[in-house]
Amino acid sequence: MIDQDVIAQSNEALVGALAQDYASLGERLARRGVEIDALKARARAFAVAVPSWGTGTGGTRFARFPGAGEPTSIFDKLDDCGVIQSLTQATPSVSLHIPWDKAEPADLTAKAEELGLRFDAMNSNTFSDTEGEYSYKFGSLSHTEAATRAQAIEHNLECIEIGQKIGSKALTVWIGDGSNFPGQSHMGRQFERYLGAMKEIYKGLPEDWRIFSEHKIYEPAFYSTVVQDWGTSLLTAQELGEKAMCLVDLGHHAPNVNIEMIVSRLIHAGKLGGFHFNDSKYGDDDLDAGTIEPYRLFLVWNELVDAEGTPGLDLAHMIDQSHNVTDPIESLMISAMEIQRAAVQAGLVDRVALAGYQDENDALMASATLRAAFRTDIEPILAMARLEAGGAIDPVATYRRSGYRAQVAAKRPAVRGGGGGIV
Numbered sequence: 001m002i003d004q005d006v007i008a009q010s011n012e013a014l015v016g017a018l019a020q021d022y023a024s025l026g027e028r029l030a031r032r033g034v035e036i037d038a039l040k041a042r043a044r045a046f047a048v049a050v051p052s053w054g055t056g057t058g059g060t061r062f063a064r065f066p067g068a069g070e071p072t073s074i075f076d077k078l079d080d081c082g083v084i085q086s087l088t089q090a091t092p093s094v095s096l097h098i099p100w101d102k103a104e105p106a107d108l109t110a111k112a113e114e115l116g117l118r119f120d121a122m123n124s125n126t127f128s129d130t131e132g133e134y135s136y137k138f139g140s141l142s143h144t145e146a147a148t149r150a151q152a153i154e155h156n157l158e159c160i161e162i163g164q165k166i167g168s169k170a171l172t173v174w175i176g177d178g179s180n181f182p183g184q185s186h187m188g189r190q191f192e193r194y195l196g197a198m199k200e201i202y203k204g205l206p207e208d209w210r211i212f213s214e215h216k217i218y219e220p221a222f223y224s225t226v227v228q229d230w231g232t233s234l235l236t237a238q239e240l241g242e243k244a245m246c247l248v249d250l251g252h253h254a255p256n257v258n259i260e261m262i263v264s265r266l267i268h269a270g271k272l273g274g275f276h277f278n279d280s281k282y283g284d285d286d287l288d289a290g291t292i293e294p295y296r297l298f299l300v301w302n303e304l305v306d307a308e309g310t311p312g313l314d315l316a317h318m319i320d321q322s323h324n325v326t327d328p329i330e331s332l333m334i335s336a337m338e339i340q341r342a343a344v345q346a347g348l349v350d351r352v353a354l355a356g357y358q359d360e361n362d363a364l365m366a367s368a369t370l371r372a373a374f375r376t377d378i379e380p381i382l383a384m385a386r387l388e389a390g391g392a393i394d395p396v397a398t399y400r401r402s403g404y405r406a407q408v409a410a411k412r413p414a415v416r417g418g419g420g421g422i423v
C-alpha cells in the first residue's frame, strides 16, 4: 500500500537527528532513574484499534463534506487501515460496524491477513434503520414493541456470528434509545426492557467472548437516554454477568466530568472492559484524541498504568471519532500516536514517590510528580519504536510524500455528501 522505499527514504533523512535526540533523552531520563529502553518497550507493546467507519469523512447533522478517494467498501476501508498500521505500527487491528461493513467473512479475513491486520470488537447498529422490518425511530433494545426488540436482539446475535468467523472476541453495544420529551417514556420500564433484551444477547455470547456496554449522555435522544452514564452502564454489566463489561468513550460525558475517576471506579468494580478514544471541547466524540485535553488523556492512562497487573484487567483500546475537515488517515495516525504518547508518559510517573507524597498528604509534590511525567517530551521514544518496528519516523510527512490519497482518488469513485455515522 505504502511503498517500503518511500518509508525508507523518509526515515533516512531523519534517522541521524532521531538517534541524537534518543540518546540525549536517554541521558536525561537516566538521571531520573528511568531506563529509556523500558519506555520504548512500552511504546512497542502499545496497540489501539482503528474504527473502520473512521476512515471515511464524518459529518454533522447539518452536512458532510467527503474528501477525495473516500473508501467505498469495507475492503477500501481495510486498505486505509493497512496504511495507518504500516506507518504508525500502533494500530494492528480494526473494529467493524455491522451492517455497514457486512461482507463474506472469508473475504474479510483474507483481506485482513494480506494487510497484516486483525479484527477487534464488533459494533452493532440499532440506532438507524438500515435493514429489517421494524423501525428504530422510537428505540431498539428498549422499544415498547416486543417485535422491534426481537429484531434488535437478532441483529446483535448476527454481529456475534460474523465476529466469530473473523476472529473477534467482543461485541460493543451502544443504543441511541431514550426520549426527547419529559413524560414520553417511562424511564424505569424502558430500562427494564433494555436489560431484558441485553440478557437475550448475553445468552448468545460464546464462552470466550465479552460484551461491552457503552454509555453516552445524549443525542440522538435529547431529554433522556437509556444508558446515559457509567452508573447505568455498571448496573447493566453487573446484572448481565461476568462476561459483561463497561466501555468508556471519552467524549460521551458532560463537560468537566472527571473521567479518570470513573476509570478508577470501574477498575475497582472489576468491570472496565475498554475505551473509545477521542476528544471533545463541548460534547460528544467528534475531535481527534489528544487535541483538546491531552492532560486528561494522560490522567486516564495514569490510572491504567497504575492498575497494570490487576487480575482480570484486559482492556480493549479503540479509537472512535469523526473526521470532518481532515484526511481521516492523517487524523487516525495522529490520534493513535497521541494515545500512545499518553500511555508511555504515564509509564514515566514515579509511582513510588507519588505514593509517598499521597501518604504524607503532600498535595503539591504529588501533583508535581504527575506533571513532571506529562511535561517530558517523549517523542524520540515513539519515533524510535516506530522506526524499529518498520514504520515511519514521521508518519504524516511520509504519507503525504507517498501520494496514497491521490492514488486511491484515481481509483475510487467520487462520493457525494450524505449521512455521517459516528457513535
Ligand SMILES: [Mn+2]
Pocket: 214, 249, 276, 285, 320, 423
Ligand atoms: Mn463510541
